[in-house]
Amino acid sequence: MEVYACTLIVLILVLLELWNRSDGFKLNILVVIVGENINNGYYACAPFFDTGFAEVAELYPRLYANATIRYIYEPKVIDCEESSYRMVVLLGKILPLVRQTNETMTVLLTPGCTASVLPLGDLARETKTTLVTTLGAAALGNTRRFPTLVSSTGSAAWQPIALVPFLEKFSWTTLTFLCDRLTKVPSIGSYLSSLVCPTLKGYLGPPKYHLLYEFFDSSNATNQSYAGILERAQRSSRIIVVATRGDAMRDIMIAAYKLNMTSDEYVYIYLEPTSMPYLLDLLDPTGDADSDKIVREAYRSLIVVNFLDKPWSAMEELLRKIADTARTRYNYTYNHGRNEQRNDAAMAAYEAVYVFSGLINETSARIGGRVPSPPVIRAASFDRLWKLPSRDVRTGSNGFRIRDISLSRYNSTSNDFEVVWVFNGSTRNITQKTKWDDNPYLWNGRTDPPSDIPVCGFDGTLCIDRFDRDAVKKSVAGVIPVILCLAAVAGFVLHRERRRHEYDLWWSLEPTTFDYNQFSRHPSIKRRANPAPNID
Secondary structure, three states: OHHHHHHHHHHHHHHHHHHHHHHHOEEEEEEEEEOOOOOOOHHHHHHHHHHHHHHHHHHOOOOOOOOEEEEEEEOOOOOHHHHHHHHHHHHHHHHHHOOOOOOEEEEEEEOOOHHHHHHHHHHHHHHOOEEEEOOOOHHHHOOOOOOOEEEOOOHHHHHHHHHHHHHHHOOOOEEEEEEEOOOOOHHHHHHHHHHHHHHHHHHOOOOOOEEEEEEEOOOOOOHHHHHHHHHHHHOOOOEEEEEOOHHHHHHHHHHHHHOOOOOOOOEEEEEOOOOOOOOOOOOOOOOOHHHHHHHHHHHHHEEEEEEOOOOHHHHHHHHHHHHHHHHHHHOOOOOHHHOOOOOHHHHHHHHHHHHHHHHHHHHHHHOOOOOOOHHHHHHHOOOOEEEOOOOEEEEOOOOOEEOOEEEEEEEOOOOEEEEEEEEEOOOOEEEEOHHHOOOOOOEOOEOOOOOOOOOOOOOOOOOOOHHHHHHHHHHHHHHHHHHHHHHHHHHHHHHHHHHHHHOOOOOOOOHHHOOOHHHHOOOOOOOOOOOOOOOO
16 A cells, blocks of 8 residues: 555656646747838738737647747838848847746747848857748758758748759750849849749759849839840740749730740740739739730740649638737738738748747657757658648658649630649659640640750751741742743753754765875874875
8 A cells, every 4th residue: 555655656746747847848939020021021920920829829738838929020121131131230139038948948930031040040059049930042951050940931942943843844954034123022022032033043053954044123124125135035045934923924925925925936934922912913904905815815835833732712711810910919901902911921920830839849748848959849840741720831851841833824715824733842743634635725736845945046047947948838839840841941952953963964075185195204103004084
């Protein structure tokens, strides 16, 4: 009986110790946001973060029982490059708040772009603090520089990653890549010029690829400037990749149509940005009936590359909850006319809260409720699948988010873009939808994909073009009968002349008129028995 009593007492003491350790575990969350960028700024992301925190507090009540959440916000910044400078200044405010002890665990959480995350990542490394990011490029995957980083990023890289096997599938290695700076819409411009474009350019380098890489700015572009860009592209490629927003892509396709650059030998590949505010759909009416008609004809040569995600319409209840949080806590109302809530970067902020909370809860439970180390948390993020209220979040062997990509073509019958190919982010394979086999819309009426280098070269000097070949055929067909007639006439004339000469009088000379003796007087001529006649 005493043995059982002692065993029970020990068990109770152990449980109390674990309970006390769990209660003593303080979570110190520092949310660092620089500026009001409509894509990943304070008002865009803070309500998404708050909604996530409210939900995970119910899911992991003990983890959040002693949690503190602080927002460190630097206002009046929009540009990504400027936010990186401001982040350096903010480090002085952040450092005193970082506490990493046996009783306190600090987590740095930021929706910043790559340039602003870099200095924060260095601080996290030096203080051995877990850093969670929701946006950024492949540079953040440097585990030596950022050993404490846990990321739900990867969106910017997946379009370029998917495009490489797609280009290889059709042996397209000679390309033009047009990247939009969008200086007047920095929320999208920084995403394209700082993340998408450099990532793709890195994949499409020599010697395998021959790339014309050119920046443009659709904020100040005109039809004439688009024509100039396209004419330069025409001299070097037939496969043209464009990273811009929807309305600019539509104008580019109209300009291409007017230059006769949407025929079946051209392919345009549009890297549509992740869902962001102010983006216009390619099929939105322009109010100009002629332009709407032209663009639908031009779209026959267009392929749209986008993320294959759960539709926003399936998240309406969650979006309403986030909108209520924005209105009541931040006195901010999302502009639904501009689809301001349909923001992939902001939704990634909500999802990051779920991911890192689940990782901390899981790794802490393995060691009896104590504070887990950042490397252990990072390792636990590899090769995971999280079923979240928003979307599924899949991570790979480096902890970065895996995204599936769709590649769509325009179907003039349905007047819509339909998915033709799907890139699987886990297997890195491209598969084609079977219903598009032998579909005339697949290659703009062709039965096979066009070559990236025309048979006659980019300037047509390697051979006669199609129009001239037809003209030559017609000319030759007309000339040959004339030549045959002339040859027949010439033959008849020659035959007639020869017959006339045959009936002419022959000269007949009498032998007695020849003087044979003159040959004998020449030393080199010997006298013959029958000397030849001499003709004077």
